[in-house]
Amino acid sequence: MSSQTLQSGTGKHSGPPTGTPATPKPRRVRRLPGAGTVGRYAALAVAAALTLGPVLWTLSTSLRTPSESFNLPPSFLPINADFTAYQEVFKQINVGLLVLNSALVTGLIAFGQMASATLAGYAFARLDFRGKNAIFSLVLATMMVPVQVTIVPVFMLIRGMGLSDTLLALILPAIPTAFGTFLMRQYFLGLPNDFAEAAALDGAGPWRIFRSVYVPLAVPGMAIVGILAFNFHWNEFFRPLILTISEQNFTLPLGLVTLQGNLGTGSISVVLAGVILSMLPALVVFIFGQRTLREGLTAGASK
Amino acid sequence: MTTNSTVPRQTAKPPAVHRSFVERWLARIFLAPTVLGMALFTFLPIIASLVLAFFRWDIISAPQFVGFANFASLAQDPTVRVSFLNTIVFVAVAVILQLGIALCLASMLQARMPSWLRVFLRSTFFFPLVLSAASVSIFMRYMFNEQFGVVNWLLSLVGIPVVPWLTSPAASATVVVLVYVWQNFGFSFLLFLGALSNIPKELHEAANLDGATGWKQFSNVTLPLISPTVLVASVMAIISALQVFDQPYVLTNGGPGDSTRTAVMVIFESAFQQLEFGKASAIGLVLTVLILAVTALQFRLSRRFVFYQ
Numbered sequence: 001m002s003s004q005t006l007q008s009g010t011g012k013h014s015g016p017p018t019g020t021p022a023t024p025k026p027r028r029v030r031r032l033p034g035a036g037t038v039g040r041y042a043a044l045a046v047a048a049a050l051t052l053g054p055v056l057w058t059l060s061t062s063l064r065t066p067s068e069s070f071n072l073p074p075s076f077l078p079i080n081a082d083f084t085a086y087q088e089v090f091k092q093i094n095v096g097l098l099v100l101n102s103a104l105v106t107g108l109i110a111f112g113q114m115a116s117a118t119l120a121g122y123a124f125a126r127l128d129f130r131g132k133n134a135i136f137s138l139v140l141a142t143m144m145v146p147v148q149v150t151i152v153p154v155f156m157l158i159r160g161m162g163l164s165d166t167l168l169a170l171i172l173p174a175i176p177t178a179f180g181t182f183l184m185r186q187y188f189l190g191l192p193n194d195f196a197e198a199a200a201l202d203g204a205g206p207w208r209i210f211r212s213v214y215v216p217l218a219v220p221g222m223a224i225v226g227i228l229a230f231n232f233h234w235n236e237f238f239r240p241l242i243l244t245i246s247e248q249n250f251t252l253p254l255g256l257v258t259l260q261g262n263l264g265t266g267s268i269s270v271v272l273a274g275v276i277l278s279m280l281p282a283l284v285v286f287i288f289g290q291r292t293l294r295e296g297l298t299a300g301a302s303k
Numbered sequence: 304m305t306t307n308s309t310v311p312r313q314t315a316k317p318p319a320v321h322r323s324f325v326e327r328w329l330a331r332i333f334l335a336p337t338v339l340g341m342a343l344f345t346f347l348p349i350i351a352s353l354v355l356a357f358f359r360w361d362i363i364s365a366p367q368f369v370g371f372a373n374f375a376s377l378a379q380d381p382t383v384r385v386s387f388l389n390t391i392v393f394v395a396v397a398v399i400l401q402l403g404i405a406l407c408l409a410s411m412l413q414a415r416m417p418s419w420l421r422v423f424l425r426s427t428f429f430f431p432l433v434l435s436a437a438s439v440s441i442f443m444r445y446m447f448n449e450q451f452g453v454v455n456w457l458l459s460l461v462g463i464p465v466v467p468w469l470t471s472p473a474a475s476a477t478v479v480v481l482v483y484v485w486q487n488f489g490f491s492f493l494l495f496l497g498a499l500s501n502i503p504k505e506l507h508e509a510a511n512l513d514g515a516t517g518w519k520q521f522s523n524v525t526l527p528l529i530s531p532t533v534l535v536a537s538v539m540a541i542i543s544a545l546q547v548f549d550q551p552y553v554l555t556n557g558g559p560g561d562s563t564r565t566a567v568m569v570i571f572e573s574a575f576q577q578l579e580f581g582k583a584s585a586i587g588l589v590l591t592v593l594i595l596a597v598t599a600l601q602f603r604l605s606r607r608f609v610f611y612q
Binding site: 037040043044047048050051052054055057058061115116117119120122123127128129130135138139142144145146147148149150151152153154155156157172173175176177178181205206207210231234235236237238241242252253254256257260268271272275278279282283285286290293294297298 | 323325326327329330331332333334336337338340341343344345346347348349351352355404407408411412414423424426427428429430431432433434435436437438439441442443444445446453485490493494497545546548549552553567570571574575580583584587588590591594595598
């Protein structure tokens with residue numbers, strides 16, 4: 001980190017460095033960064049390097065030829081990038097099928113969660129029925145149950161339904177979502193009541209009020225549920241490991257771990273090329289939906 | 304909306320009794336996917352797990368009632384005992400590291416700095432959260448490789464001899480913790496960042512005027528104000544660390560020996576490799592009880608120690 005950055009942190013930006021010789025501003029001279037500031041920036045720089053370093057190493061190693069990918073010292077800047085590893089990973093595993101499986105599973109879970117959570121969240125927030133609080137508490141209680149406890153009976157149930165080793169085995173159990181329902185309920189509670197009253201005066205029934213008034217207003221909340229579902233299930237490993245058996249039903253993380261097992265330490269760059277490919281959708285979400293994702297992730301803490 | 308303007312508004316509104324009838328049915332239909340889905344895929348499995356924990360069953364032969372034998376074997380089976388011990392040590396170390404790093408970084412980000420830098424740092428620390436734990440473990444396994452791993456190479460630059468990261472018990476447990484914390488500190492960081500930015504500026508200014516700066520201000524002003532978040536972040540971190548699986552499975556597969564085997568790995572292995580479904584259920588129930596205990600503790604502690612504004 002250059003001293004330029006350090007100074008701009010404490011003082012205001014002056015004009016461009018070219019032009020008339022800068023008249024020294026007494027204020028700026030007085031407020032040189034202290035030892036605390038330098039230490040803070042150093043710590044932040046180290047933390048940022050340790051966070052990004054492994055990802056950059058992965059990217060740069062994936063761009064080396066398979067045979068030299070384990071040479072040391074590692075090259076962090078592959079000047080002549082080599083895409084052999086990317087071609088090779090398509091030969092080693094059926095990347096297209098893995099991506100398709102992951103996209104189908106993740107997409108249908110996200111869509112199913114958005115739909116079911118919107119319906120249930122609306123019922124809990126804005127409809128009157130008996131036993132509302134009791135049912136809502138039961139729904140919330142399921143958040144306390146770790147997936148590892150229910151996985152054995154779910155595995156049996158899936159077998160009983162004749163769905164073992166299908167993508168539906170991954171999709172169906174993941175659609176009911178306690179957290180999504182909770183989020184959508186909060187969202188609907190936060191919307192004003194006036195719209196419903198006005199629509200009711202105009203003769204709209206409960207369904208019309210839901211469909212035409214509240215669903216359009218709830219789209220940002222649904223986006224949070226969808227993005228959270230995408231982020232979680234695109235990266236999911238434990239359930240696919242148990243619920244899928246044949247390679248044609250594998251999702252990306254499972255396919256990559258299998259590839260690493262098959263290739264061992266022979267062609268690092270091939271495996272890492274697969275890892276980088278699998279990160280791309282997450283990167284897109286990170287760039288375009290970071291705010292939504294942050295809101296969703298931290299929403300659970302502010303109950 | 305097609306409202307006939309000639310019809311008086313009063314008559315357009317259906318009678319209250321009819322409305323509540325429609326609403327009740329609408330609520331039932333709206334709840335059906337979620338509630339029936341949970342009944343089938345969560346409540347039924349919990350009950351099945353509770354029952355299964357008292358049976359010996361390998362899917363092939365008929366289940367056999369064994370009473371508390373599955374639970375008793377948990378205390379005797381050395382693999383299960385070690386895995387629970389590993390899990391508890393892992394949770395303690397990983398959660399303290401995760402919260403400590405997150406709190407330090409979040410408070411450093413409160414200082415004055417250009418906004419592009421703050422956005423860049425926030426995105427950076429948050430980034431590992433969007434990756435898959437399995438993929439992260441794949442590349443970390445290469446980085447921590449004893450011979451050609453980049454970690455040992457970097458350490459050799461500062462004169463540290465080769466560390467057998469994935470082949471010695473203590474070192475591989477360290478790797479699992481490091482990889483887990485690398486990926487998860489960003490979550491606690493986000494929680495702390497939100498809490499810190501909600502503290503009114505005047506409080507810090509008042510503390511400055513009173514001469515409370517640095518650590519004194521942090522421990523006497525900042526920490527009490529964010530204590531509700533610290534508690535929530537700790538509980539969430541503990542609950543998710545108790546369920547650690549992907550990292551040890553991919554990095555070390557529990558080894559060397561049982562040194563990085565965790566409770567969830569034993570559930571997985573008992574059920575799907577040794578076909579001891581009763582034993583797997585029993586371990587799962589013990590894990591659930593641990594998670595419920597942590598949650599219950601949260602409610603008790605929040606009444607005693609947490610300072611609410």
